Amino acid sequence: MEVCARNIDHAAALAAQVGAQAVSGPAELDTAVDFCIVAVNDDALPAVAGQLHLPHSVTVHTSGATEAEVLRGVSPHYGVLWSPMSFVRQEAMDYSSLPFCIEGSDAAAADAVERLARRVSGRVCRMDAGQRRWAHLSATVVNNFGNAMLAEVQRMAAQERLPFDLLLPIVNQTAQRAALDNLWSRQTGPAVRQDRNTIAAHRAMLAGHPRMLELYDVFTRLIADRDSSQ
Template sequence: MIPDPVHPLRVVLLGAGRVASQLAPALHQAGHQLAGVWSRNPATAAALAATVPGTLVLPTPDFAALPPADMYLLAVPDAAIPAVLAQARFQAGALVAHTSGTVPLSIFEDMPDIVGGVFYPLQTFSAGRAVDWRTVPLCVEGATPAAQATLLALAHTLSGSVQAVGTPQRQAIHIAAVFACNFTNHLLGISHALLAQQQLPLALLAPLLHETVEKALAHPPFTMQTGPAARQDVPTLARHQAALAPYPAWLQVYNALTSSIQAQLPAPPANNQGAVVL
């Protein structure tokens, strides 16, 4: 059941990086008030605040002057969350949520004066590229039913894909996202470099990429595996390995993925005498 839309909220953003820079205008466009922005880099905070009218730049590193807000969102690197929580001075009973995919909700357990939460956008964010927040899955978790209801309602003002997700599920989602996004992007970087050496564009692979993703979304991906590793084409694998010999790091990735693919292949059926059918 979708919660009733919340009244416009006063939100303070702690962080001004890739997530915060996309989240700030989205909150503003959804009708919420950005009450302040903080960053370890004051210039970055000022640049982000300038994109949303009426937004205060909070002093650095003095957290004693945090303005009143309905919610404080921590859009900082995961490793920085404990330090920010230890340094900030929130109002008693304040709702404070981080945007991490992997930091557990339990990080707030030793802070009884605030109410903890998670507001995790499942998307990749890069400078200069705007995302359509209506399609971004938002995974939320609150330390209390009231906190979770507020986070869910806020999320529904931004996105059409919202759900309550507990810490173990969210952490699994984050690992899956690293494989699907970060590792895939790295592999595309290798593809781009190999093609560029032959004066060929990465766009040449576009139809192949589209078909691969569409198949993976329509069927269990392991059942759709193709290529020389899946068919155990030893001569082709050997030629690829020889071509990659000048690039030891890429060859290591190639060999690791080949082994992983082959480890997922179904066992060959056995005949009635127990012999393996080849």
């Protein structure tokens, strides 16, 4: 097993953890390998793929937003091994519950990717490129936009002398309820009740927080116009 990274120290650190050899560039990789995971930035994928020729390998990338075909010239079988999670170095994670979205250029590639994913996790889902695009967009909304909403509340709370950590239990409660069916039918709050007095009071408070006021108005309209028929 070999680990190759732009930063040879990072390659050496990971190689030491998994009992592999560190190599300093794609040209030095053993071309006899039967599986290759290309885990690089989306932008770097075409250039790295251009340097790889692995005639006996199933080669996968780990990008949610990139077509499998970027690997077409690399090896006879290729695919995608992507997890809709946000990875941060040094942050502990429970890999056994990690969801994997996988794709293969053919049945043999898909089988090989699935076998690998199942060695780590029990939650492996084969999908086509179209489904993966929707999964990537959906993960962007719930993770990136979810963080942005929390970040803006955290910033506002600091200005308004409110201990933000009082809100952590309700943030977790809302996230846990995501496992329930038909979330629109469970919507609560002033917007769903069209409680004009509370909405007007909230909007007046937000006069000094224009970005939060814009969010407030968009969500209040979204909730009023919701389609809970599913």
